Amino acid sequence: MIGLKIAVDAMGGDNAPQAVVAGVERARDEFKDTEFLLFGVEDEIRKFLKDETRITITHTDEMIVMNDEPVRAIRRKKNASMVLAAKAVKDDEADAVFSCGNTGALLAAGLLIVGRIKGISRPGLLSTLPMFGESAGAFNLLDSGANAENKPEHLHQYAVLGKYYAQKVRQVENPRIGLLNNGTEPHKGSKVTQEAYKLLQEDPAINFVGNIESSAILNDVADVVVADGFTGNAVLKAIEGTASSVMHLVKDALLNSGFKGKIGALLLKPSLMELKEKMNQSQYGGAVLLGVKAPVVKAHGSSDELTVYYTLKQIHTMIEGKMIPDFVDYFSQHNLSTKTDK
Incomplete structure (x- = not known):
């Protein structure tokens, strides 16, 4: 039974999409309850995809590269693979977003698209x-x-x-x-x-x-x-x-x-x-942006198949452990914000 969905920027990183696809398939084979939503150039992704079980591809030719200015890229490249992956989380189509791409852009996507938890x-x-x-x-x-x-x-x-x-x-x-x-x-x-x-x-x-x-x-x-x-x-x-x-x-x-x-x-x-x-x-x-409404996780740009797998395993644990609901409950009951941040 599928219970979890992870949105993946398949085009982010030096070794994408090959390493990303291989890591996704390895995680898919281990976690039978998880579906993976891949965003990127469909033909490029399919070159390395051996089995489409519980893997869905959303095609886009647009992507955010490492030298893009983060906030500007998120706002202007509406159909970039990273943006679409983050939007899938915002629209409740996925439980988490993962990328090996531009760190600043992913942080911006976490803040501007996924959104902060109230009280953070x-x-x-x-x-x-x-x-x-x-x-x-x-x-x-x-x-x-x-x-x-x-x-x-x-x-x-x-x-x-x-x-x-x-x-x-x-x-x-x-x-x-x-x-x-x-x-x-x-x-x-x-x-x-x-x-x-x-x-x-x-x-x-x-x-x-x-x-x-x-x-x-x-x-x-x-x-x-x-x-x-x-x-x-x-x-x-x-x-x-x-x-x-x-x-x-x-x-x-x-x-x-x-x-x-x-x-x-x-x-x-x-x-x-x-x-x-x-x-x-x-x-x-990977590194996790904590304080937003869903896990937003960044692996190194040079990540290989094993790193992608370990990071997806990490995300699976976060979702399964209901970490985000715990954050929401805590910060709804405790005021740790400054007046200027509210």
């Missing part, structure tokens, strides 16, 4: 990152780039959104919420982080563990780390860049150290592969 001042982008320690699990960073500036109340809302996501999607019973700052003491940071600290500390519904320094962010100190969008995005890019650089440095050091180095590389290969897999974000799915 400023939706934020949530990313999932690996952490190291005894649990060797992952943590969520929110906001990781949807907003350049935030108010203390926005950070409070992100803590609530992150809490529900960690509970519903990652099955963390009582998520530890940390506030990204330049010191662990309560008085550290800007006026925004100091005020946010007070709001989080005073909220009994949040398991607030205090300020988190960026040097400790990967060390299993919190399940959800809250930040303003500018700082969160900078930290995210720094982690991604460092992980990539370290892997290259280790590889070069081992392979360019003569015969002994090559022997060492051979012996360390299983451990290095394990580390590489640990740092591979694709297994955690």
Whole structure:
């Protein structure tokens, strides 16, 4: 029985539509209760589609490219694959929208087409990152780039959104919420982080563990780390860049150290592969715009079949866990907005 529908921008990303179609088919084969609505150039999609079971294609020649200005593209390219996918959610024809395309455009589509949940001042982008320690699990960073500036109340809302996501999607019973700052003491940071600290500390519904320094962010100190969008995005890019650089440095050091180095590389290969897999974000799915009326999820532009599959699996969990209704219920009962945001 089909119960869930996911709208997919089949033309978004460097490897579209081939990787998107392959990932969709893999997810379709696993989730028998889900139908996938693909938007894009029909002939191009059909080249790679092996089985049309529970897959519907809506043809359009128009698409949003990476160098398009996000808001302008959403407003002018009414028939773009991304826009039509978002509109399917708005019109209750789908439960979520997924794309590997232009990040800014997808965020704009989430805000302008799907729409904010009442009570949410400023939706934020949530990313999932690996952490190291005894649990060797992952943590969520929110906001990781949807907003350049935030108010203390926005950070409070992100803590609530992150809490529900960690509970519903990652099955963390009582998520530890940390506030990204330049010191662990309560008085550290800007006026925004100091005020946010007070709001989080005073909220009994949040398991607030205090300020988190960026040097400790990967060390299993919190399940959800809250930040303003500018700082969160900078930290995210720094982690991604460092992980990539370290892997290259280790590889070069081992392979360019003569015969002994090559022997060492051979012996360390299983451990290095394990580390590489640990740092591979694709297994955690895509970045989620939280605070809008349906899951809006963005995977990396270079996503392959496996990344698309993992992201669709992530979306399936969000829908099945009824995460959005929980958001709506909470924010209808709690006023966490500023007067200027209402």
